[in-house]
Amino acid sequence: MSEHDVRSQFAKFTLWHYGYEFEGGLSFLPNHLMGNNLTRDRRRPIQRFQHFMPYLVEALGGNLKGKRILDIACNSGFWSIQCALLGATVVGFDARSELIEQARLIKRIVGVENAVFETLPFGEMTPERLGRFDAVLNLGILYHLPDPLAALFATKAMAENVIVVDTSLFVSDEPVVRYIWEEPVDIRDAVTAGIVGYPSPSALELMFRHIGIPHTFRVPITTDDMPQDYLAGERATWLGLLHRPAS
Secondary structure (H helix, E strand, O other): OOHHHHHHHHOOOOOEOOOEEOOOOOEEOOEOOOOOOOOOOOOHHHHHHHHHHHHHHHHOOOOOOOOEEEEEOOOOOHHHHHHHHOOOEEEEEEOOHHHHHHHHHHHHHHOOOOEEEEEOOHHHOOHHHHOOEEEEEEEOOHHHOOOHHHHHHHHHHOEEEEEEEEEEOOOOOOOOEEEEEEOOOOOOOOOOOEEEEEEOHHHHHHHHHHOOOOEEEEOOOOOOOOOHHHHOOOEEEEEEEOOOOOO
């Protein structure tokens, strides 16, 4: 696509959760109603990519080529496209049809063929409908749902080997879940109004244990070049391995 075509296609959408920068220097900043300096930082997605993607690649044998990956609540497809560029076959879905339109646009711009996107509510995700996957990405969706434990059960059911959970947290040493009311004001919000749950780190680890994931690993913070919510412990990433790694 020409630069003019890309700009005109991007302009059709008022709101973008992710910013994008393409080869040649063409870039677009995030644009959403409830954003702040944290979520509008153009470097945030790349910082997160560098944070946990190496661990996912390692968990899948050092290479994503030939792997099937499911991207839950894929938004405009940022993570799906990254995995597709690394050789995986990716299915991404989101409950908002306009976000799937954005994801398909990004796919056309980048020129990948090994990613497909569809509109689907989280509650309709089943292995019977989509199949099962080498890895399932549960990124930024858990705290937009009313029942984190049920959401993790559903996530595990889709996975053959690995799940990745990246979530905002309730900062507490106790294993608790903080519930708040969320309205669908922005594209970053839950699709429907209702309560959503923020687990504490220890609550999340108890949930992993309860759903029968034999090995979990909290991705460590190894650099100060990370978004502030990760540095403050308000957000973190876990890998759950459905089979114990060889010792």
